[in-house]
Amino acid sequence: MRTWSVTRSPVPPSLEDPAAWALHGASAVSFAVDHDTYGNDDVAYTAQYLHVGLTRTEYTTRVLLVAHRSDLASPTAQDVVGLANLHMQRASNERMAYVELVVHPEHRRQGVGAALLAEAEQVARAHGRSVVIASSDHRGEPAADAPGALEAPTGSGRIDSAEPGAAFAHRHGFVLEQAERYSVLDLPVDPDLLDRMHAEAADRAGADYRLHAWRDSLPEEWLEHFAVLETRMSTDAPSAGLELEEDVWDAARVRAAEERIAAAGHAFLVVAAEHEPTGTLAAFTMVEMPHDRPAVVFQEDTLVLREHRGRRLGMLVKADMLRRLAASHPGAERVHTWNAEENSYMLAINVALGFRPTGVSGEWQKHLT
Ligand SMILES: CC(C)(COP(=O)(O)OP(=O)(O)OC[C@H]1O[C@@H](n2cnc3c(N)ncnc32)[C@H](O)[C@@H]1OP(=O)(O)O)[C@@H](O)C(=O)NCCC(=O)NCCS
CATH class of the missing domain: 3.40.630.30 (Gcn5-related N-acetyltransferase (GNAT))
Structure with missing residues (x-):
């Protein structure tokens, strides 16, 4: 052999x-x-x-x-x-x-x-x-x-x-x-469906939330807020029996992540929801687009902080993102995403937007002896 x-x-x-x-x-x-x-x-x-x-x-x-x-x-x-x-x-x-x-x-x-x-x-x-x-x-x-x-x-x-x-x-x-679950969304999504999802979600979220969208770089004043969201991503997204701990982000790490994405040859878009009464960020979603493959979009993190859940903010930021993507990247054909199978709320949003289940990835853990 x-x-x-x-x-x-x-x-x-x-x-x-x-x-x-x-x-x-x-x-x-x-x-x-x-x-x-x-x-x-x-x-x-x-x-x-x-x-x-x-x-x-x-x-x-x-x-x-x-x-x-x-x-x-x-x-x-x-x-x-x-x-x-x-x-x-x-x-x-x-x-x-x-x-x-x-x-x-x-x-x-x-x-x-x-x-x-x-x-x-x-x-x-x-x-x-x-x-x-x-x-x-x-x-x-x-x-x-x-x-x-x-x-x-x-x-x-x-x-x-x-x-x-x-x-x-x-x-x-x-x-x-x-x-x-590995899901793929074929683009473009029917604009009427997106408008309807967006309007329903905005209606449910109410007047306290305001959307922001950033491309390739976040404004200085939102860096710390965004770092809080990324930190909470490590604790608030389901991780089952995987022995993962909180992963703390700060403003410098957000900037480092932006630089890494640019160096990899990707653009990114973030849509975030500000809770206006407190001036903090309550939710966000992020996508990356490789410059050398204009048909491809990677869905990265999406999170609604626990204290802001139940107001359709997840749907609001994702529907908003897809509308912006249609305008800024008309050549995009597919969005790829992975979500924990027990994350029923996130999966329901994706299914409503048209993501189709494509595969499953098994997450395996081993203790070294
Ligand atoms: C999983 C993967 C990395 C295995 O690579 P590989 O070079 O074929 O693995 P090995 O030849 O070293 O296999 C080692 C043992 O794993 C088990 N195994 C590997 N492939 C198997 C198969 N298709 N069916 C059953 N057992 C298998 C066997 O016990 C094998 O020993 P044996 O050949 O003496 O029976 C390869 O199939 C792959 O790239 N799959 C897609 C990516 C992936 O799922 N990676 C998972 C990593 S956890």
């Missing part, structure tokens, strides 16, 4: 540098895997995106591992058959390492995944991490009575336990903690 080596990607000064071979190889594998799983590459990692992760390490340490045949003295991008991308937050969740692990469909069941995971766990340990979280991606969702259907312990969402990602995670001692 063939043996595999796992190499830590260098951090090259640019993507043209010869040391960028691992980034280009990892990106090519990500594109091949997404074509195999979803039939498109909308959410695959570009080399630029991976590079930005390795260079901006103020808040998160990232380590990219790539696998190739052991008998190659100087591997090239074409030799990369799999990747493990580790994220380790620096100021919170210091016990935790997140690992994205994928193997090229033509090189599976030959021990590549196992070699990558063994090295990823070593790296996690070396950084003092004792818990690893990984995701498995699945197209569609099996029926409750389908053979091999595995339900998340939350009672919401199922994956097929026989599919590669689930079988691999289970075999390596991970426990399924949560299922996330």
Whole structure:
């Protein structure tokens, strides 16, 4: 049997540098895997995106591992058959390492995944991490009575336990903690539907809320408020049995996130609802648009603070966002989003706006010994 080596990607000064071979190889594998799983590459990692992760390490340490045949003295991008991308937050969740692990469909069941995971766990340990979280991606969702259907312990969402990602995670001692629904919204959304949803939500929210929209940079006076929303995102969004802690943001981190998004080659839009009586932000939603793929939109965080829930603010900010997106990005064709399957309020908003369930991702956790 063939043996595999796992190499830590260098951090090259640019993507043209010869040391960028691992980034280009990892990106090519990500594109091949997404074509195999979803039939498109909308959410695959570009080399630029991976590079930005390795260079901006103020808040998160990232380590990219790539696998190739052991008998190659100087591997090239074409030799990369799999990747493990580790994220380790620096100021919170210091016990935790997140690992994205994928193997090229033509090189599976030959021990590549196992070699990558063994090295990823070593790296996690070396950084003092004792818990690893990984995701498995699945197209569609099996029926409750389908053979091999595995339900998340939350009672919401199922994956097929026989599919590669689930079988691999289970075999390596991970426990399924949560299922996330992957949904796609085809654009444009019927403008009449959007106007109706917007008007109904605005009516319910009442006169106390005022919407703001920002593109690519937030005004200075809202940075601290926005940091509160991002911090609450880490505690108020459902995380099931995943052992996640509060992740505190401040104004400097919001600015750093803006810079990281720009460096990755993405634009972003935020729509936020201000609670006028207190002058604070009550809700927001954010999307990113990669400049090199004008058809694609990534739905990022959406949150309504607990104390402002029940007033349709979630629908209001999302409907407003979609109206703005239609005007500013007429070439956009699809919005991609992931939501916890037990997050029924968020899912109901998305379904009402036309998002269609496309897949499920299993969220797995393992304690390192
Ligand atoms: C999951 C994935 C990374 C496995 O990569 P791989 O290189 O094929 O994994 P390995 O060959 O090292 O498999 C190790 C063990 O995992 C289990 N396994 C892996 N794929 C499996 C499958 N399709 N069916 C059943 N068991 C499987 C087996 O126990 C296997 O050992 P064996 O081949 O000796 O029986 C790959 O299928 C993939 O990229 N899937 C899509 C991305 C994903 O879901 N990642 C999840 C990470 S948790």
